[in-house]
Amino acid sequence: MFKPRSSTSKELSATFDRGPAKYFHGRGDVFEKFDELTRKSEQVKGGSTFIIQGAPGVGKTALLYECEKRAEKNGWHVARIKSGALWDKEKMFRALGFWSLPQLKELSLEISLPQLVKGRVSISKPIRAETSHGLVEKRKEPLLLVLDEAQRLSKSAGLSSDRFHDACDLLESIHNGEMGKSVILLAAGLGGTRPAFRKLGISRMSKRCFVELGPLEKEAERAVIRDFIVIDGGAKGDPSEWIEAIANRTHGWPEHIVSYGEAAKDLLRKNHGKMSAEGLSVVLKYGRTGQIDYYKGRVEELRKKHRVCIANVIKDIPVGAPFDIDIIEDTLAEHFGGSEAKKLVDLINEKGVVDQRDGEHFVPIPSMHTWLVENYAIERE
Incomplete structure (x- = not known):
């Protein structure tokens, strides 16, 4: 069974979250x-x-x-x-x-x-x-x-x-x-x-x-994906379908581009550059696994009850929209006390679960915002 090297959590943390890269289109x-x-x-x-x-x-x-x-x-x-x-x-x-x-x-x-x-x-x-x-x-x-x-x-x-x-x-x-x-x-x-x-x-x-x-512009994003597929993977034929399918899931985010790109490279090398619909499905599956592993790594120091609390705050906030960090801290304080809430806010800032720019906070990766809500938000009666 095909299993790209990037599919293990150890290599995800070593290869994707930190370290050198090969392609710098748009930078x-x-x-x-x-x-x-x-x-x-x-x-x-x-x-x-x-x-x-x-x-x-x-x-x-x-x-x-x-x-x-x-x-x-x-x-x-x-x-x-x-x-x-x-x-x-x-x-x-x-x-x-x-x-x-x-x-x-x-x-x-x-x-x-x-x-x-x-x-x-x-x-x-x-x-x-x-x-x-x-x-x-x-x-x-x-x-x-x-x-x-x-x-x-x-x-x-x-x-x-x-x-x-x-x-x-x-x-x-x-x-x-x-x-x-x-x-x-x-x-x-x-x-x-x-x-x-x-x-x-x-x-x-x-x-x-x-x-x-910020995220890569569309042209640069697709150029990086193409390099993974053609230069690293040795794809034979027109890679346009694969490029578009991957770009529709990475949204210009280098971390995700690498996740899907590495999966594409490994599969294409195994198949001697042959592209197929079945192969693309496998790449998308493992690329998504890499995305989720990355999100899990960002919140691993938060207990589930903390994730649930944060997800219930951001579920009513549009993806990518700014919000007042006090909203999250006040909600955490209601459930876990003021001292614990402050520590948790410091932690989510340090881990990049939320980020700040121009005095406003937001969940920086749109797909991570969606993942948090889908997996941890609880509907209130």
């Missing part, structure tokens, strides 16, 4: 802006922040990987960081690749001999006297800091005043090109990303350094 403007920023940064020995904001499954992480590759090709050092590295020097130390052996720390040294010999870092003062800002300055080559899930910066409100100040100082220096060398912070996150940066003092963002990512 050329993102790379154009990023390449322009890296060129200018090298010319003036400056830098900035480059933010990609969008709903879950829209392709943010795949774009990060591709931008990393482009920067590395041009001689940039790439360091993937967590949000804590902006205020925690030990986390930044590890992210930047400095050799952190206990005996070196005791001697107050912050680099390895190989790093020193290659001339890639400079010594100024001991690591214990450094901040994340100081460590970033030590890298001599152009530096690209890559931060995924950047909406988590909103948690900076709970930092001590010293750590909050350190984070603000580093972000402001990078954003304003004041590091004295080429440094770019490339960040991606959900709809709360831009507000999170505002909390840390980054309120003004150039249109050339901020991308609000």
Whole structure:
């Protein structure tokens, strides 16, 4: 029996929800802006922040990987960081690749001999006297800091005043090109990303350094599907019927395009490129399974009673329409108490079950909205 590799939950989480992608039709403007920023940064020995904001499954992480590759090709050092590295020097130390052996720390040294010999870092003062800002300055080559899930910066409100100040100082220096060398912070996150940066003092963002990512336009969507079918799957004949059938279910959403595209690729390879009505039915079946697995992954930390409560709130809201998040929080509070409701709202924001844009909330993936209502909404008498 045909079973595409993408049909297992383990591979879904590894392949679809995170990681690189192959086809970027419709995303050329993102790379154009990023390449322009890296060129200018090298010319003036400056830098900035480059933010990609969008709903879950829209392709943010795949774009990060591709931008990393482009920067590395041009001689940039790439360091993937967590949000804590902006205020925690030990986390930044590890992210930047400095050799952190206990005996070196005791001697107050912050680099390895190989790093020193290659001339890639400079010594100024001991690591214990450094901040994340100081460590970033030590890298001599152009530096690209890559931060995924950047909406988590909103948690900076709970930092001590010293750590909050350190984070603000580093972000402001990078954003304003004041590091004295080429440094770019490339960040991606959900709809709360831009507000999170505002909390840390980054309120003004150039249109050339901020991308609000949405679903693919029809032409780009169909081009990606075609590549999965023709280039990866080796389809023989006209793929138009398959392309349209898949596009009618993916609605421009990259996460879903990959789900159906991988299923099509695997089946076509198994059948030596032969397309048939029966084969298309199998692809649609497994593509749908991939969609549902993705939705389940988004709500897996919510108990069923929580899902039921949320579904009953959004069932009367048109798919894709904005709503006041207080409606959900108030309803959750009625059933589970105010403290629990606040935690649940934080969770559904973090998991992308709801997203925010321009001060409004909505279920970001239309088909996920429908799935929640169909599977968990209970008709009230």
